[in-house]
Amino acid sequence: MTTPGHLMAAEIAEQPTVLAHILSSYDAHLSPVLARLRAHDTRSVLLVARGTSDHAAIYAKYLIETRLGLPVGLVSTSTYTAYDAQAHLDGVVWIAVSQSGGSPDLVESTEKARAAGALTIALTNADGSPLEAAAELRLPMLAGVERSVAATKTYTASLQWLWLLVEGWAGGSLDAAAGVPDWVAGALDRPEVSEVASRYRFVERLVTTSRGFAYPTARESALKLMETCYLSAHAFSGADLLHGPLAMIDEDRPVVVICPDGAGGRALQPVLEQLDARGADVCLVAPPEVTATSAARIPLPSGMIEQLAPIAQVVPLQQLALQLALSRHYDPDRPRGLQKVTKTT
Incomplete structure (x- = not known):
């Protein structure tokens, strides 16, 4: 018999290690994405997510507006799925955040955004997910398998990646994140x-x-x-x-x-x-x-x-x-x- 809450407790405790791993290995994944962004004539950013990932997207919205000065919106996916709207997304960077990368509305809306001219980026914790396949560019959360239904380490991993993405895009130093694993350990x-x-x-x-x-x-x-x-x-x-x-x-x-x-x-x-x-x-x-x-x-x-x-x-x-x-x-x-x-x- 398993102890109630043991998965959630273990995954909460893993977060300093997960974040340290991201900070030691992000460059190979992030560099090609930043190169593509810097070559892109970006006029605005759209963020698409659900549940916990939606809160990570709101965090990214604050980052993008303050560091890049770009207008940012949160996508209503039903616009693309239920209503089959025909968007014109030239000059748009579309960032999809999903722990599983398997939600059909995120996948379908990202496919349509890419076809409509957006530069699409998927941040997921599942290698080879449908959302990864739908997007042009991919970032892995690198959080490891998350078994508890309540997402914890994938949330903080998403925040870390989104900060690295936006700060790198803005041309800032990423060294400021070095203290994050210790801060998280101190909050446990x-x-x-x-x-x-x-x-x-x-x-x-x-x-x-x-x-x-x-x-x-x-x-x-x-x-x-x-x-x-x-x-x-x-x-x-x-x-x-x-x-x-x-x-x-x-x-x-x-x-x-x-x-x-x-x-x-x-x-x-x-x-x-x-x-x-x-x-x-x-x-x-x-x-x-x-x-x-x-x-x-x-x-x-x-x-x-x-x-x-x-x-x-x-x-x-x-x-x-x-x-x-x-x-x-x-x-x-x-x-x-x-x-x-x-x-x-």
Whole structure:
């Protein structure tokens, strides 16, 4: 008999090793992609993904807009599949992100985008996947086989690859990523995670929020809590939270705030003030540089670069989902009714 959650726990723990492997071996895979991008007359970028990979795509959107100054959109795949729209994609770079590379809607839309003139790139964790075959260029996640239904190491591997891709495309130094494996190792096994899991064991509703590069972390954390713990978790950007959803916040609906050290953290200060005024039960996920009042806190490593910090930010929240699920006697490796590969059309 296997122990519930053992796959998810092992894959969370593997992340520093996976990220170090990517950083030691990316050049051979990335160099031909960067050469093609630099020769391409790019006017805009489209990102296509589902589920956890969609949150990685949102992270890439922030990177591309801030580092490259290009307009970026998230693809509605039904435009190409259900509605059979005829797109004109000359000058477009199309980046498809998928752990499995097997979702039919991603494959079909990428095939159509390539035929419509887009330069297509597939980032997948499965060699020889249909999505790889559909795209002109390929990047391997190099995360190793992921067996738990809840994606963990493929998410952080995707973030690492997307940062390398965008920073390399922008002509920046990739040396800044050297500290990432150590940051992730420092975010593992924080005792405060167990305390927060105990605090929220019987919670049925929860909100996650952040701004900027950390906003995808809020979305990914909410997804992990939903799929492993079966609670109602809603993710909002801090700006959107203040535009209406704040009305539902009270002391009975905890709010997990991922607060980076940087512009995104400064943008969150009015949100933290409003949450404090409402008496909200706030769990602050932040490095020691961030000072704010909260009912609970999960500390993150100090000195992280804001653009790269999401790779480490999500790790204690993955462990929170794991520990909270186990405390409720669920097996997060096998969420009810879910499969590792979701076949959307």
